[in-house]
Amino acid sequence: MISKNSVFLIVSSFLLNTHTMADEKVILGAESTVQQYIPVAVGLNVGSLGYGATLMWDTDTSVGVTLGYTHHELWYNKDVSTSLGTWQRQSTNSRSHFLHVEWKPWQVQSKLLLKSSYLSVGAAYLQQSYALNQPDHERSGIIKSNQISPYIGIGMRPMLGLHWGWLAEMGVHYIPQPSMFLSQETAQSIWVKKDRWLPVAQIGVVYHF
Template sequence: MKTLRTLLAATVLTAIAGTAMADETVVKDGYAFDRNQLVPTGVRAEVGTTGYGGALLWTANPYVGLALGYNGGDISWSDDLSVDGVKYDVDMDNKLAYLNAEIRPWGASSNRWAQGVYMAAGVGYLDSEYELNSRAGSGQIEINNTPTSFSSVNGKVSYDNDIAPYLGLGFAPKINKNWGVFGEVGAYYTGNPTAKLTGVGGTVADQALLADHERNIENDDEYQWLPVGKVGVSFHW
């Protein structure tokens, strides 16, 4: 599975390189390469499910752009994740660097709203960890509809030093010449994470059930994808 993820990431990187070098064909048409194309044309600040951060932006032409960014920081949600019927509070420690090509099918349109629609393809370097906490409270913790005597279940789910391909869809209209807003949804293909869970209390049978629960997290296809949703503002010069 990791070989497949690496192969996909390499394919995406090759596609990004090809997109970035697409302007070489312009040289054949009698135009000289402009080294200013290497200078970023904008920046953006963003926040979402992968943390908060920002990106440098390059515009190769009206149809193609590049974004090189980083998201990090801690984000916490209550009852955000449910696995085998167990609801967890999630504390996310995000570390994500990414490089995306942004393709704008209507980049040359006179309609600024149409100009803002883009498809993103790229790769990310993930080193993120999710801390999971579930408390019995006044009830019982059930795993796969089986009651247990655990007073709490705690653990971590990690995506360690992984290169992951990414696909997304975004909307980034300009408000005026310099300022714009954007929103983007997508997913990284990460392969399964590493999970480590500990139950407080519980019988021997409960511990065996917890071990199966842990393996489900590591092997379920559902957790091979890391969803992304983020919004932000951009500035272009």
């Protein structure tokens, strides 16, 4: 037969457990995504340096890292001044591998566009080749240039929903004055008069995991 002390202990334990469960927070309707654990996004973009793809990692709420690649091929005529005279550029093949660090200083702002804006600094490894000819002298050749170019820019990357967003960015590359090798000359290096500042712009779509 159960004693009064046993009944008292059972009732006390039940009431204590009920009180403890009532104090626990219950979360209903929450959606768990990879973004909570791995803040990574991928993007497809097109711009003045061509088309490409990016991989973005938000290391902090205000700091991110972007790794990307772009490529383009253009066919057009343009005069290029060199130490061997004026040549006509007929096509350009350009590739860019870049690494940027992004800083978002306006995270506390309520406006979406300002909150999603960022400053970007980094560098790119630019690989460029130009098909040239001199119709008057019946000469042709290819100029190639591979160099690291510092970069600074500003952009915005607002979200349109839980996963999708878009980006827009503009900036400028600094390109040291290159010495380039003309393939169909006597193995000599030539100087090409080229702008040291290369403005760039791009737009794209972003998917956050």
